[in-house]
Amino acid sequence: MTGPARRRSAKAGLPPGSLIHVGRRHAQDTRVTVVAFNEEAIEIWEPAPTEPLPPRETSDRVVWVNVCGLKDVARVEGIGQHFRLHPLVLEDILNTEQQPKLEHYQETLYLVLKTFDREAHGKRLDYDQVSLVLGTDFVLSFFEADSPAFHSVLQRLKAGKGQIRRQKADFLLYSLVDAVVDSYFVVLEGLIERVESLEAAVVDHPRPEVIQAIHGLRREAVQIRRMLWPLRDVLSALQRGESPLIERWTLLFLRDVYDHAVHIIESLEIQRDLVAGMLEIYVSTVSYRLGVVMKILTVITTIFMPLTLIAGLYGMNFSYLPGKDNPFGFAAVVLGMLGISAAMLWLFRRKGWL
Numbered sequence: 001m002t003g004p005a006r007r008r009s010a011k012a013g014l015p016p017g018s019l020i021h022v023g024r025r026h027a028q029d030t031r032v033t034v035v036a037f038n039e040e041a042i043e044i045w046e047p048a049p050t051e052p053l054p055p056r057e058t059s060d061r062v063v064w065v066n067v068c069g070l071k072d073v074a075r076v077e078g079i080g081q082h083f084r085l086h087p088l089v090l091e092d093i094l095n096t097e098q099q100p101k102l103e104h105y106q107e108t109l110y111l112v113l114k115t116f117d118r119e120a121h122g123k124r125l126d127y128d129q130v131s132l133v134l135g136t137d138f139v140l141s142f143f144e145a146d147s148p149a150f151h152s153v154l155q156r157l158k159a160g161k162g163q164i165r166r167q168k169a170d171f172l173l174y175s176l177v178d179a180v181v182d183s184y185f186v187v188l189e190g191l192i193e194r195v196e197s198l199e200a201a202v203v204d205h206p207r208p209e210v211i212q213a214i215h216g217l218r219r220e221a222v223q224i225r226r227m228l229w230p231l232r233d234v235l236s237a238l239q240r241g242e243s244p245l246i247e248r249w250t251l252l253f254l255r256d257v258y259d260h261a262v263h264i265i266e267s268l269e270i271q272r273d274l275v276a277g278m279l280e281i282y283v284s285t286v287s288y289r290l291g292v293v294m295k296i297l298t299v300i301t302t303i304f305m306p307l308t309l310i311a312g313l314y315g316m317n318f319s320y321l322p323g324k325d326n327p328f329g330f331a332a333v334v335l336g337m338l339g340i341s342a343a344m345l346w347l348f349r350r351k352g353w354l
Helices: 073-082 087-094 151-159 169-204 208-228 231-239 248-314 329-351
Strands: 031-037 042-045 062-068 101-104 109-118 125-134 138-143
Touching: 031 151, 042 151, 062 073, 062 169, 073 087, 087 109, 087 125, 101 231, 109 169, 109 208, 109 231, 125 169, 125 208, 138 169, 151 169, 169 208, 169 231, 169 248, 208 248, 231 248, 248 329
Parallel strands: 062 138
Antiparallel strands: 031 042, 031 062, 101 109, 109 125, 125 138
């Protein structure tokens, strides 16, 4: 269950480095999972709050500490002190309203990314912040709530497939970043499908519900763009190899992730432009259909104007009207009215008005 949101104003007046959980989810308990591995073996456990964590530097294995839930601020602080994290890093970890960013510290690398997950029934796209900390032999990851973002990486570690068990902590960081970026393709494909279905509805059935869907899709596209736009600069700085914690061999893989991120952002821009143009298409379609209706009503009114005039004249209370006493007078008037209507219809069609 999601607790009440706590905004950044809760930290107003406090000194830098003050540890307060700022975010939307305060109900989930803090759960810590430790994964220690090398090429030969892997060990996974969930330590109790009083149980000591693995040492900060190990020469024979890589340690990955995954934290889900930031409710227990004291425990998060204890993890940070154990791995000697800068107080500002801990402050940013507990503030889940950060934009994607990359920060270099003396002994660690701090990275912020966003993950997306569509809620039940697919009505709303929710997001979560993941904070990643890279050290010499360890990687720390922090979520505000349980997330399946890294399940694939954990399965690869258990299976021992690929390079991940044979490489160092920087390759594990790459694997986690790659898993997050790959999840954006799922979000992007869902957005594209909704845009395509909405495009057909805008043209074929421009009802009031459609414009509500357009506004909802537009808000979602803007939200995704706001979360992902800084990602290009973050991954660009990461793949330039400015940190000594990342080896040259890993930089090749980070460049591939950067290419994926650029593709996602460019595709997202295209979809955002399409959504923005849907409103104009909707207005144009509604205006066109209204114009067609008004044209038909105008033609009908124009055809009935002379008929109404004739009917009005013959409805007057005069002693003499043409054909009044003729047994075929009524039929002649009706035929004349039908002839006028047919002639006007022929003229409108000839002019291209019908």
